[in-house]
Every structure is written in C-alpha cells, then in structure tokens.
Amino acid sequence: MILNNEEITFVGFGNMGSAIVGGILKENIFTKINIIESDTSKFKLEEKRLNFIEKINTEINSSKFIFLCVKPQSFDDLSKIIKNFLSEDQILISIMAGIKISNIQDYTEHEKVVRIMPNTPAQVSRGISVWKSSDNISNNDKVTVEKILNSFGKCIEVESENIIDICTALSGSGPGFIYKFLESMISAGEKSGLDKEMSRILAIETLIGSSELLRITNESPKKLREAVTSPGGTTEAGLNFMKNNDFEEIIFGTIKAAIDKSIELSKES
Known part of the structure; x- marks a missing residue:
C-alpha cells in the first residue's frame, strides 16, 4: 500500500540498494524514489516512480526516509555533504557495515538514525535483515521501516546494536x-x-x-x-x-x- 504520496531517497545504487528499491517498487510502498548515484551508467531502470539524481541536492528535502547505501569508506566524504541538506524530522537508514548509530549521528550532526544489516538474497526478495534504531524513532516510523525491510525479505529488530556485529557475520556474510x-x-x-x-x-x-x-x-x-x-x-x-x-x-x-x-x-x- 502506498504511504500517502511519500517519497524515499537512496544515496548509492549498488547491488543492495537496487535490491531494496526493487522490493519497494514491487510492494508499492512509496510514490516516488529518488536515487542519488554519480555513476550514470546505473540509470537504466525505466520506471516512472524513479527519479535519478547525480548529486545530493534539495530534492531530498521531500523524503522522510533516506537510505545510505554507500561503502563505509565513502561515508566520511558523504557525511560532510548530506548534513547540509537534512531536516530534523528525516530518518537516515544505513546499510553500511561496521558504522555505529552514534558515529552516523556525530558525522552527520543528525539524530534520527536506523542501522540495518541486510544480505544479498534481498535481490530475489528472500533477504533477512536485522536492524536497530536510535531511541528517538517513533513507533509509527518503526512500522514503516519494517514494511520497507519486509518488502525484500524478512527482518528482525534487535535490542542491542552489538548484536549486529554477530548478525553481520552470520547472515550478512x-x-x-x-x-x-x-x-x-x-x-x-x-x-x-x-x-x-x-x-x-x-x-x-x-x-x-x-x-x-x-x-x-x-x-x-x-x-x-x-x-x-x-x-x-x-x-x-x-x-x-x-x-x-x-x-x-x-x-x-x-x-x-x-x-x-x-x-x-x-x-x-
């Protein structure tokens, strides 16, 4: 079910990012998906709900949920740019391995963060994701996060972020x-x-x-x-x-x- 004409943004469009986008498209969760990707050769999907953008700009302002689908080593540079475009109510959802919620908050100067660890079977809608959110995420927003994660497989919310390190090894790797x-x-x-x-x-x-x-x-x-x-x-x-x-x-x-x-x-x- 489409969520009240809401948009979502993806920063990075590698294998995992494209798998998540595929699940969202299949389940009709959002009316518009912004994809920020500097590699224009990836702009191949012909789908009217997709909006491809080469650089982060004010177009992300209309998205409540912003997925960070870049390599961990690219996060430092990304954080310096994206923090200038974020508003207080937006939620960053990170799939970056090894980067804690507190680090994302510090680097982006933004408080609302969800950390997830998906795996590659998401590409065929059979993924399993574990996730943990910062304390300031509302129950309604958590429901939306689960809806997104369930669109490409199943998900489990964990009580401690430290458990994600174990899950990264077992299900991620x-x-x-x-x-x-x-x-x-x-x-x-x-x-x-x-x-x-x-x-x-x-x-x-x-x-x-x-x-x-x-x-x-x-x-x-x-x-x-x-x-x-x-x-x-x-x-x-x-x-x-x-x-x-x-x-x-x-x-x-x-x-x-x-x-x-x-x-x-x-x-x-």
Missing part, C-alpha cells in the same frame, strides 16, 4: 560462506567423475530443497540430518569425515573471524 561450501561440493562432484553442469545442478538443487524442507517442516537441522543418516551408510561416512576433520570448529572459526572484523570496523569508524 553468510551467503558468501554458503557459496564457498557450494563451490567445494561442485568441485568434489567434478573430481569424482561428474561433468561440471550436472554437479552444479545437483549441489544447488540439494541446497534449495534442503532449505525448503527445513522451512516447511519447521524441524531442527539436527533432526533432519539424523533422518537422512542410516547407520553404516554413505551419509554417516561423510559426516564422520567432517567430524574427524573438525568441521564444526572450521565453521565456528569462520564466523568468529567475520565477527572480529565487524567489531574492528566498528572501532575504526
């Missing part, structure tokens, strides 16, 4: 870890005698099907794993190899390394 696991499965299939395309199809469809089974049955991964593991069978043999080679420690170490990096980025910002 998680797709990269899953893709690496898939790469290894596909490669293993090839090394074992399958052609590349067959190995790719089998690995991807197995992941999709297993995920859907988890979702529909609402069973625990442990229970579904046990159901497919026959004593003395092939699955048990593979799982034993994983156990003997510290598979769980490798996964924990992977997540821990990503968490540590997220915390490091937060301290640097």
Whole structure:
C-alpha cells in the first residue's frame, strides 16, 4: 500500500540498494524514489516512480526516509555533504557495515538514525535483515521501516546494536560462506567423475530443497540430518569425515573471524 504520496531517497545504487528499491517498487510502498548515484551508467531502470539524481541536492528535502547505501569508506566524504541538506524530522537508514548509530549521528550532526544489516538474497526478495534504531524513532516510523525491510525479505529488530556485529557475520556474510561450501561440493562432484553442469545442478538443487524442507517442516537441522543418516551408510561416512576433520570448529572459526572484523570496523569508524 502506498504511504500517502511519500517519497524515499537512496544515496548509492549498488547491488543492495537496487535490491531494496526493487522490493519497494514491487510492494508499492512509496510514490516516488529518488536515487542519488554519480555513476550514470546505473540509470537504466525505466520506471516512472524513479527519479535519478547525480548529486545530493534539495530534492531530498521531500523524503522522510533516506537510505545510505554507500561503502563505509565513502561515508566520511558523504557525511560532510548530506548534513547540509537534512531536516530534523528525516530518518537516515544505513546499510553500511561496521558504522555505529552514534558515529552516523556525530558525522552527520543528525539524530534520527536506523542501522540495518541486510544480505544479498534481498535481490530475489528472500533477504533477512536485522536492524536497530536510535531511541528517538517513533513507533509509527518503526512500522514503516519494517514494511520497507519486509518488502525484500524478512527482518528482525534487535535490542542491542552489538548484536549486529554477530548478525553481520552470520547472515550478512553468510551467503558468501554458503557459496564457498557450494563451490567445494561442485568441485568434489567434478573430481569424482561428474561433468561440471550436472554437479552444479545437483549441489544447488540439494541446497534449495534442503532449505525448503527445513522451512516447511519447521524441524531442527539436527533432526533432519539424523533422518537422512542410516547407520553404516554413505551419509554417516561423510559426516564422520567432517567430524574427524573438525568441521564444526572450521565453521565456528569462520564466523568468529567475520565477527572480529565487524567489531574492528566498528572501532575504526
């Protein structure tokens, strides 16, 4: 449902920004979407609700919600410009990894801030986002934020901003870890005698099907794993190899390394 002829602005239009815009367009949440992007080669979408702008200007004044979809290293320069155009009632929504709400407030000299951590499956409307707002965001505005986030997947509001560092590793970086696991499965299939395309199809469809089974049955991964593991069978043999080679420690170490990096980025910002 369209929100009373409201506009929204996006600063930056990379993969994640375009995914979020796609969700908003699909759900008809806003009547107009301003997209500020210096790379004019990205101005390809032909949609009457989109208004492409090369530089930040007074056109953002009509948007209550402003998404910051730039790389963290670009934020310092961006903040020096955008703070001159913000009004008190506007809400900044940041997807920048590692930059805390307090830092955004300090750099932009603006109080109303929401920090979110989405992930790339948002590009197919299957994303999961975690988010935290500054204390001065009204309940009505929080409802709108949730509506936006739910337009490209699901969302969870967290009580502490520190939890976002953990979620950044698990869900934000998680797709990269899953893709690496898939790469290894596909490669293993090839090394074992399958052609590349067959190995790719089998690995991807197995992941999709297993995920859907988890979702529909609402069973625990442990229970579904046990159901497919026959004593003395092939699955048990593979799982034993994983156990003997510290598979769980490798996964924990992977997540821990990503968490540590997220915390490091937060301290640097």
